[in-house]
Amino acid sequence: xxxxxxxxxxxxxxxxxxxxxxxxxxxxxxxxxxxxxxxxxxxxxxxxxxxxxxxxxxxxxxxxxxxxxxxxxxxxxxxxxxxxxxxxxxxxxxxxxxxxxxxxxxxxxxxxxxxxxxxxxxxxxxxxxxxxxxxxxxxxxxxxxxxxxxxxxxxxxxxxxxxxxxxxxxxxxxxxxxxxxxxxxxxxxxxxxxxxxxxxxxxxxxxxxxxxxxxxxxxx
Numbered sequence: 001x002x003x004x005x006x007x008x009x010x011x012x013x014x015x016x017x018x019x020x021x022x023x024x025x026x027x028x029x030x031x032x033x034x035x036x037x038x039x040x041x042x043x044x045x046x047x048x049x050x051x052x053x054x055x056x057x058x059x060x061x062x063x064x065x066x067x068x069x070x071x072x073x074x075x076x077x078x079x080x081x082x083x084x085x086x087x088x089x090x091x092x093x094x095x096x097x098x099x100x101x102x103x104x105x106x107x108x109x110x111x112x113x114x115x116x117x118x119x120x121x122x123x124x125x126x127x128x129x130x131x132x133x134x135x136x137x138x139x140x141x142x143x144x145x146x147x148x149x150x151x152x153x154x155x156x157x158x159x160x161x162x163x164x165x166x167x168x169x170x171x172x173x174x175x176x177x178x179x180x181x182x183x184x185x186x187x188x189x190x191x192x193x194x195x196x197x198x199x200x201x202x203x204x205x206x207x208x209x210x211x212x213x214x215x216x217x218x219x220x
Contacts, residue, residue: 001095003102006067011078014099017091019080022072024049026062033065034136034215035100036110039093039117041142043076043083050077053114053141053199053207060208061112064217067104068112071096073120086116086154090123097124097135108136110215115173115198118143119154126157138163139211142198144174145182158186164214165189166207168196 001015009027013020038058041047049055049070058068073089074081081088101109113121118140125138140163144154150173167179169192176192183190191210196203209219 001099004096004099005103006069009062013078014096016080017095018074018088020078021080021092021096022049022076022078023096024058024070024072026058026068026070028062028065028067030065032067032104032107034061034067034108034110035104036061036066036068036112036215037093037097037100037121038068038070039111039113039120040070040073040076041115041117043073043116047116048072048076051114053204054112054117056204057112057114057208057211060212061110061215064212064215066110066215067100067107069096069100086120086123089120090127093120094124094127097128111135111138112211113138113140113143115142115144119156122156122160122163125160125163129159129161134161136162137214139166139214140164141166141200141207142168142171142174143179143182146178148174148178156182158182158188160188163188164191164210166191166193166210168192168198168200168203169194170196171198173198
């Protein structure tokens with residue numbers, strides 16, 4: 001990808017690895033102080049960049065001075081390609097991160113993922129770290145690992161630098177025990193929200209505040 005800069009908020013089509021990729025951009029009122037790539041839940045279950053949770057988190061970040069980019073994964077909205085179980089999606093998201101870094105040099109890069117999007121960002125975070133170009137910080141909510149009740153299996157990488165992993169105690173899509181199995185070998189801390197389901201119903205303000213805190217933004 002060529003370096004990316006956005007003059008206006010809204011929906012944009014950019015060159016991706018599988019063709020055009022649709023990216024929804026939220027811009028702050030002033031020049032951005034950071035870059036956030038916010039990824040959405042499972043496309044096979046209707047997930048998209050317009051899902052309420054990534055939309056809510058992206059708006060919260062843009063309101064605090066960050067440029068927030070929400071890509072639609074392959075085959076979603078106007079994005080080309082077909083679902084690739086995270087492989088192609090991580091290729092596309094990695095390319096988007098690199099293009100944004102090139103377009104806005106010197107700004108910190110924050111990876112924010114929910115559900116399948118958290119799995120994709122775990123792959124991206126690992127690849128960036130392996131290249132010696134780690135993301136500034138990573139925030140993963142409802143991240144899948146292992147075999148989930150729907151029958152899909154996720155080989156989520158471990159050892160993610162500067163990652164904050166948040167999970168709902170009553171997550172019905174990804175049992176919290178799966179996430180503990182993922183975290184145990186590296187003693188990776190996991191923040192468990194009591195009573196929260198997979199979509200953090202009724203807990204979104206708390207999730208937002210945790211994200212802003214992880215981004216170093218003082219919660220008002």
